[in-house]
Each structure stands twice: as C-alpha cells, then as structure tokens.
Amino acid sequence: MTTFAEFGLAEAITRALTEEKYVTPTPIQAQTIPLAMTGGDIIGIAQTGTGKTAAFALPILNRLAANPVRPERKTCRVLVLSPTRELSGQILDSFRAYGRHLRLQTALAIGGVPMGRQVRDLMNGLDILVATPGRLLDLVQQNALKLSGVEVLVLDEADRMLDMGFIHDIRKIVAKTPSQRQTLMFSATMPKEIAELAAHMLKSPQKVAVTPEATTVERIDQRVIHLDQAAKPDVLSDILKTEKVNRALVFTRTKHGADKVVRALQKSGIAAEAIHGNKSQNQRERVLAAFREGKIRTLIATDIAARGIDVDGVSHVINYDLPNIPESYVHRIGRTARAGADGIAISFCSRDEAPFLRDIERLIKLTIPSTDQRTDRRPGTATTQPAGRQNTRHADANGQRAGKGRRRSTRPPYPGNGQNRPQQAHGHGQARGNGHTEPRSPSNPDQIASVGFMRPPARERTKSPADAGGASR
Numbered sequence: 378m379t380t381f382a383e384f385g386l387a388e389a390i391t392r393a394l395t396e397e398k399y400v401t402p403t404p405i406q407a408q409t410i411p412l413a414m415t416g417g418d419i420i421g422i423a424q425t426g427t428g429k430t431a432a433f434a435l436p437i438l439n440r441l442a443a444n445p446v447r448p449e450r451k452t453c454r455v456l457v458l459s460p461t462r463e464l465s466g467q468i469l470d471s472f473r474a475y476g477r478h479l480r481l482q483t484a485l486a487i488g489g490v491p492m493g494r495q496v497r498d499l500m501n502g503l504d505i506l507v508a509t510p511g512r513l514l515d516l517v518q519q520n521a522l523k524l525s526g527v528e529v530l531v532l533d534e535a536d537r538m539l540d541m542g543f544i545h546d547i548r549k550i551v552a553k554t555p556s557q558r559q560t561l562m563f564s565a566t567m568p569k570e571i572a573e574l575a576a577h578m579l580k581s582p583q584k585v586a587v588t589p590e591a592t593t594v595e596r597i598d599q600r601v602i603h604l605d606q607a608a609k610p611d612v613l614s615d616i617l618k619t620e621k622v623n624r625a626l627v628f629t630r631t632k633h634g635a636d637k638v639v640r641a642l643q644k645s646g647i648a649a650e651a652i653h654g655n656k657s658q659n660q661r662e663r664v665l666a667a668f669r670e671g672k673i674r675t676l677i678a679t680d681i682a683a684r685g686i687d688v689d690g691v692s693h694v695i696n697y698d699l700p701n702i703p704e705s706y707v708h709r710i711g712r713t714a715r716a717g718a719d720g721i722a723i724s725f726c727s728r729d730e731a732p733f734l735r736d737i738e739r740l741i742k743l744t745i746p747s748t749d750q751r752t753d754r755r756p757g758t759a760t761t762q763p764a765g766r767q768n769t770r771h772a773d774a775n776g777q778r779a780g781k782g783r784r785r786s787t788r789p790p791y792p793g794n795g796q797n798r799p800q801q802a803h804g805h806g807q808a809r810g811n812g813h814t815e816p817r818s819p820s821n822p823d824q825i826a827s828v829g830f831m832r833p834p835a836r837e838r839t840k841s842p843a844d845a846g847g848a849s850r
C-alpha cells in the first residue's frame with residue numbers, strides 16, 4: 378500500500394489523516410492495517426517511532442465508525458494497555474487526532490493522578506479507554522469498570538510491560554475480557570514470556586514485523602560534538618564545507634527546525650533542501666530525485682520524512698538535533714553505511730540534549746567519541762574554529778587562540794578510518810569522557826569550551842529525558 382486511500386478506511390478517518398499530513402503509510406502500517414481490518418488477531422514486532430500507534434488505531438477507529446453503537450455504562454469497547462503514563466497519553470492523543478471527525482467517547486486511566494475523574498469518565502461508558510495495567514485493575518476492583526464489553530484489546534509495548542512487572546496484571550485483565558474479541562499485540566522484542574502470553578491470549582495471530590536497522594551501527598564512524606545550541610548553524614556549514622561530503626542527510630527534530638537550517642545554510646552559500654511533512658508529495662519527490670541524482674548534496678529531514686528515503690551514497694548523517702527516541706538514532710545513522718558501505722555519523726549535542734545522548738549510548742551499548750574536529754579536511758582548507766564562542770577570544774593568524782596555553786591542536790583530527798570507532802561502553806551511566814579521542818587535560822578543563830563547544834556539566838548529564846520534556850511528541 379502506498380497511500381492511505383487504498384486501505385478503504387472511512388472517509389472521516391482519511392480526512393483526518395490528510396489534515397495530519399500523513400501521506401504514505403509506514404511499513405508497519407502498510408502490513409498491519411489491512412490485516413487488522415479483517416478482524417483477526419495480530420502480533421506486531423515494531424518499536425516506537427515506526428508509526429505503530431496508527432497501525433492499530435486506524436483499523437480500530439474504522440471498526441467503531443462502521444458500527445457506531447453507544448457503549449454501555451461502565452464499559453469500554455476498545456481497551457488499550459500501555460506500560461507508561463506518557464505513552465498512554467500519546468496513544469490517546471493519536472486516537473483523538475485520527476478520530477476527530479468521529480463522535481467517540483475516549484478517556485485515559487493512568488496511575489499517579491486521582492481516580493475520581495477517571496471513575497466519572499467511565500460512568501456513561503467509553504468507546505476507547507487507554508490505560509496502564511495497575512490503574513485499570515484498581516478501577517475494575519472498585520466496580521468503576523466492567524471489561525465484559527471489550528471488543529478490541531490492544532497490548533502496546535508488551536515487552537516493556539513485562540520488564541515493568543505488569544505481566545500478572547495483564548493476565549488478570551485479559552481473563553476478564555470476552556473471549557470473542559480482537560487482540561492486537563505489539564512488542565519491540567519477543568522474549569519467551571511474551572511469546573507465551575501471545576500464545577495464550579491471541580487466536581491464530583498473523584505476524585507483522587519491521588526489521589530493526591540496528592545491525593549497521595558498528596560499521597559507522599560515530600562522533601558527537603558538544604556545542605551551544607546557537608553554534609549549530611555555523612558548525613554545520615563548517616562541516617559541509619570542509620569535509621569530504623558525498624551526500625549529507627541532516628536530521629532535525631521539527632519541520633520548522635528543518636526549514637531554519639535550510640535558510641542558514643543558504644545564507645552561508647550552501648545549497649540545501651528540506652523534506653518534511655509540510656511539503657507536498659510533488660515537492661518531496663522533486664527534492665528526493667535531486668538528492669539521488671547528486672544535484673543537491675545536503676538534505677535536511679525530520680525522522681518521519683526520512684523513512685521513505687532510500688538513497689545510496691550518503692557519506693554523512695548529521696544529527697543537528699539529537700532524537701528524543703533513542704531508536705530513531707539507529708534508524709537515522711543507518712541511512713549511511715547502506716549496501717555495505719561505511720559512513721560517518723556526527724551528532725550535535727547541546728546542553729539540553731545530554732539526556733538524549735545518554736539514552737542513545739545505553740541503547741547502542743557504545744560510548745560515542747566526542748570530538749571537536751572533523752575528518753578528511755579538504756586540502757587547503759584551514760583548520761577553522763567552529764563558531765559559537767569564537768569571538769570571545771582573539772585568534773592569531775594561524776587560527777590559534779591567544780591565552781593560557783589553549784591547545785586546540787592537541788586533539789588529533791578524527792581519522793575517519795575506524796581508529797576512533799565508538800568504544801564499548803563500560804560502566805555505563807558514569808560520567809562520560811572515556812569515549813573521547815583523547816583524554817582531557819586536567820590542567821585545562823575547559824579545553825573544549827576554548828574552541829566553542831560546551832560539555833554539559835555532570836549535573837545536566839544525569840537529567841532524564843522526561844525532565845527535559847522529551848516524552849512529548
């Protein structure tokens with residue numbers, strides 16, 4: 378399926394998708410939606426960021442649209458279980474966005490907030506209830522909810538629910554739902570317990586899977602540059618001007634951010650185009666063709682827009698913004714090193730993004746070397762100082778800064794030949810620094826700051842992404 382129109386979803390749903398600027402189904406959506414629309418059970422192997430929420434939400438909404446009966450009091454027609462409050466909130470937001478033209482009663486039942494409101498929400502019955510398992514059971518035990526009216530049961534991030542100790546709660550919940558239900562289960566991995574749970578609660582399920590691209594990580598030279606947010610545009614243009622870039626894919630977190638980067642690059646004389654959800658299909662195709670043919674060397678993309686990008690010869694992936702979903706990092710850098718080639722992935726990390734970096738390193742089980750230099754400088758190009766706080770000190774004619782023995786050149790250029798590949802992270806969670814291409818001199822603690830980059834203070838590095846507002850979409 379290459380468009381949402383081909384699924385035969387209700388018009389009210391496709392209209393909402395157009396408003397959301399969804400054009401092409403992601404692979405998990407293309408596989409799941411037609412199967413789920415037949416009413417059968419599905420087990421899906423997919424991670425967050427693959428579009429799995431719409432993969433189950435759209436067929437469910439379609440089912441409700443086709444049979445708009447009033448739910449009975451204290452029941453729900455669709456029950457979605459998810460491991461965390463944040464994820465539950467995001468799932469409900471998605472149902473509401475895609476179902477905005479349907480008249481549906483929806484609510485959230487999560488822990489950590491008073492129950493009264495949730496009990497009231499349930500009173501008149503709901504079409505869709507998204508819940509964390511513990512709170513859901515509490516509501517059932519208090520007779521605020523009966524599960525006898527559940528037509529569709531979704532278990533999202535089943536493996537995470539297992540890790541969080543919810544498996545017994547889930548078994549209890551499932552036992553209270555009618556056996557004549559449709560069950561959709563999604564999990565990023567399939568440990569034995571989840572396979573057993575699936576065997577117990579799904580009937581002849583169809584299996585859908587999107588293969589993770591994690592296998593390429595080791596082949597890619599990865600580096601991180603710690604810098605001020607404000608320095609990013611100049612450092613990017615410096616990299617693009619001085620490195621041997623064949624094709625560069627630059628990732629930003631937002632569409633707006635992508636457009637801003639294009640403008641900044643154009644100002645410094647670098648041709649670049651953006652591809653994201655606000656661009657028409659025609660524009661996207663034109664830009665992609667130009668990138669493929671080498672007419673544009675630099676493409677700025679958001680994660681979702683990059684999904685369909687299937688271009689060989691991307692020498693550099695640059696994370697202008699670090700993704701708040703660590704799996705997205707793996708997907709992004711997998712755009713280089715395609716077809717067995719090696720590639721370079723450079724990540725900018727501002728102070729606010731330090732928690733995201735920590736999560737990424739935990740996921741890939743590597744410490745990404747930190748560097749302030751770039752590889753493969755073209756002959757004749759100066760070893761320019763990256764921007765940022767460049768003008769806070771005077772540089773001499775050789776680009777060396779005056780001052781107390783600041784030796785920017787003590788850091789060897791990243792060789793780009795694999796020597797400085799990311800190292801296995803030992804003792805993860807400790808203060809980073811073992812991944813540097815060279816130990817920082819204790820006598821010169823602000824060595825990095827001297828070239829315009831700022832490492833976040835240790836305090837910042839222990840902040841969770843949730844603290845940094847990373848949980849929201």
Ligand code: AMP
Binds near residue numbers: 398400401406429431
């Ligand atoms: P999920 O994996 O469900 O958390 O989705 C990740 C992000 O992708 C969410 O922000 C969705 O709104 C967005 N998204 C999902 N499917 C599509 C699509 N087909 N086109 C554009 N964006 C999408």
